[in-house]
Amino acid sequence: MRRSILEVLHLTMRFGGLVAVDDLSFTAYADDITAIIGPNGAGKTTVFNCLTGFYRPTTGQLTFHGHHGPVLLERLEGFRVARHGLARTFQNIRLFGGMSVLENLVVAQHNHLMRASGYTLLGLVGAASYRRAEAEAVERARFWLERTGLIERADQPAGSLPYGEQRKLEIARALCAGPKLLCLDEPAAGLNPRETAELGELLLELRDRHGVAVLLIEHDMSLVMRIADHIVVLDYGRKIADGPPERIKRDPAVIKAYLGETEDEELPPEVAADLAASGGG
Amino acid sequence: MAADAAGAIGPKLKDAALAALVAIALTVPILGMETVPGPDGRLTLDFHFHLVAIAAVLVFAGRLALSLLLRGRQLRPSGRSGAVAEFVSRHGTWFGLAGIAFALVLPFMPFASRYVIDVATTIVIYVMLGWGLNIVVGLAGLLDLGYVAFYAVGAYSYALFAQWFGLGFWICLPIAGLLAAIAGVLLGFPVLRLRGDYLAIVTLGFGEIIRLVLINWHEVTGGPNGIADIPRPTFFGFPFTRDPGEGETAFHELFGLEFSTLHRVIFLYYLALFLALVTNLFVLRIRKLPIGRAWEALREDEIACKALGINPTNTKLTAFALGAMFGGFAGSFFATRQGFISPESFTFIESAIILAIVVLGGMGSQIGVVLAAAVIVLLPEIGREFETYRMLLFGAAMVLIMIWRPRGLLAHREPTLTLAGSTGGTGTRGGGR
């Protein structure tokens, strides 16, 4: 029996007349990498925004088994979601560009440090307990910086990093927040093949060694097929398939949805291979 | 080659001529024709077309020089902070210490007349206001156009508490700060959810509401006449008077000095300097605490902050309240220094001046604020004719700095903590983990 970490039940999100997500239900498990895939505009990012409190769902129940037991995400104010152990990254990277890499990672540990600084009072008088907490926060940051290979960049402004490193930094920052579930919105977008491979390694390591479940939106099908344990496929806001990668690859509904797409790199490799064999590519 | 140069300069000349034409069209009615009351009370016009000609020549020359200098490049905000800014910032501690040392000995310098000390005190007060507002604008990135309202709250709090309850300066000071902070929270709580530019307008409106209430609420505030006879400061209970009352000892008697009115002026100067340094110390320290980093993070990206579990409203509220508190401190100093306050001291222009100090100095830069405050206070002192032109210059400078160096002239940010710096720290304690 796998432990579930997130249960999405009948999630619907309407913007005026537009139904972005339509009665979506799925479960993500604690020891899994779960991928949400689907053509552009299928409503994937909207699902993320509902999960992380940026949108209030029209209807639906989102149960998250976080640090403090089960919690209904749709009832939380946006900034409280992270405190239960759900961290996310953004499709268009959102770093604190003017601040240093290290500062970005320390800000991610804000709530913990805020308590340690006695809500600033202890910090102002320079209490030893706060200095210790800050040193620990730096150590945690150092750990993830070393793991993501950004340690040399620690004291540079985050905005000055090249694109691929900014993506890594955003993931490292989310990890510093100490999540049980990490939600990544297209983490491989704009990465070169080597960087994508490293990303895959990192995500597998998170699952296997750090007990962090991963929920990711991704268009790079080879990456998804390689690392995901469980895939949810959306099309026009509806779920059209849900299961392990081997099943998804053969699912006729998925193939049909993707054949409607024109961009080759977004085809599952098998489909692309079929197309090439039939003389189309 | 000559033809080449001519070909390059031709369009630029044309462009500059066009700009000059625009300048003429703009200035003929406003600058060229001044409405003045005629003999029968009706308006007539004085013509100053030479001013229009000067404006046109200046614009022509300026535009031409600019296009020659830029050579086709656009004048765009540069992300770089400039070598000077970096140098000043790197050696900030030394500049700061030298500045403080100079400020400390200033009253005993040979050139330190009463006038010099008075001006220096004014500069120090603006520095303090600038540092206070810098928490809100520079660190948290919230545009507060009604900062002077908190200055007013502080000033009136001191004046009223001192008059009604006979409380001394050192008791009133924290009360004034607290009341200003409460005013900040009351205003901030509903409006800090708003988008940044709405916040600016609401603070502007709030500043005006406070001023209009001060003018119209005669019973408490004395209306437009303000409050006079505010108790002057004492040296911890020893007044600066020639003939102290029964059973009192005056300052000069305490130290066996000849009575001089300069004593109070010098004392006020040190008082202001003390308050300003407390502000500075506080800001430098809080910037390196979680709350300070959260302010800067909010300034950079509010959505990312939310995703990391930072409560944006509360975080902004603390910035707003703390900024207001220092405004309140400065206000109560202002009241005790002047001995008289009225709503006229708390107009929007005052808010704009403080904002200009922060913007020109470089948002978040402590030393920049000192330089900007000095320039802004000294300019009208150099010549009275600068009094009006000062605002003209500031307005233009604010626009130009936003175009040329939007983070401010002296904005160079040093990280609040570095990996290199913290390695040694944790090492001595035997490692953090």
Add this chain to the structure above:
Amino acid sequence: MAYFLQQLINGVALGMVYGLIAIGYSMVYGIIGMINFAHGEIYMIGAFVSIIVFTLLGMLGISWAPLALLLVLIVAILVTSLYGWTVERIAYRPLRGSFRLAPLISAIGMSIFLQTYVQVAQGAKIKPLQPVVTGGFVFTDPTGFTVTISWIQILIIVLTLVLMAGFTWVITKTPLGRAQRACEQDLKMAALCGVDVDRTISTTFVIGAALAAVAGLMATLYYGVIDFFIGFLAGVKAFTAAVLGGIGSIPGAMLGGLVLGLAEAFWSGYFSIEYKDVAAFTILVLVLIFLPTGILGRPEIEKV
């Protein structure tokens, strides 16, 4: 009843002036999402150009009111529009894509600059204008109260309605209006589709300034006195009107102006004239807090 009617008329006339200024705020906000702080000063400059041209015409001996009005209107619109264009060109255009607070601070700097510029050039004293348009209709009701609609009020209302009609036609029917609406939706996309974004934004500022010039002229006629400081208060009030009606919405700006004008007229008619301006600011703060999308505005969806 007659008193009520009188306040109603005063309120409508005042509201039309606020509405005309508010359109400038609303259009600029709709298209580039910034508050043009200097817009109040543009209105003030419109008023000054009007009074200067009136004085000039008086000195030249042109005193036939309709001709004088027409000439003043034309010159005020031309000069003020040029100010609007220049402000955008110098203070805002180079800042597109700069950091968040930059355009706002630049706008405040511009506002201070323009205000001081007029103060230096024209002096700080109040400028009185000899009445140009006088008289009106007077109605007496059975109880003996009189209600007056002055010619100026009629002029304000008619001119505003005509301008609004023309303006609506421009926005809905012309290529310029189409470009403007496209930019409002998505600046980048509009540029990709071949809309000259710079020119469209410039035009927006010019139109806004032209309407503010008309408002400045009418306020000069209505109040009979102006000074260099009128832009501040009028600017804040008109901005309030724009937010009240739903910023970005043109009919909303007019509606907000009317509501604010009526509120102010009735407030000073029935309560106290002292706190008149406090009332306007209080409305501003309350609207921003409780109804930030205004009456006719659309809610903004946060893009993540």
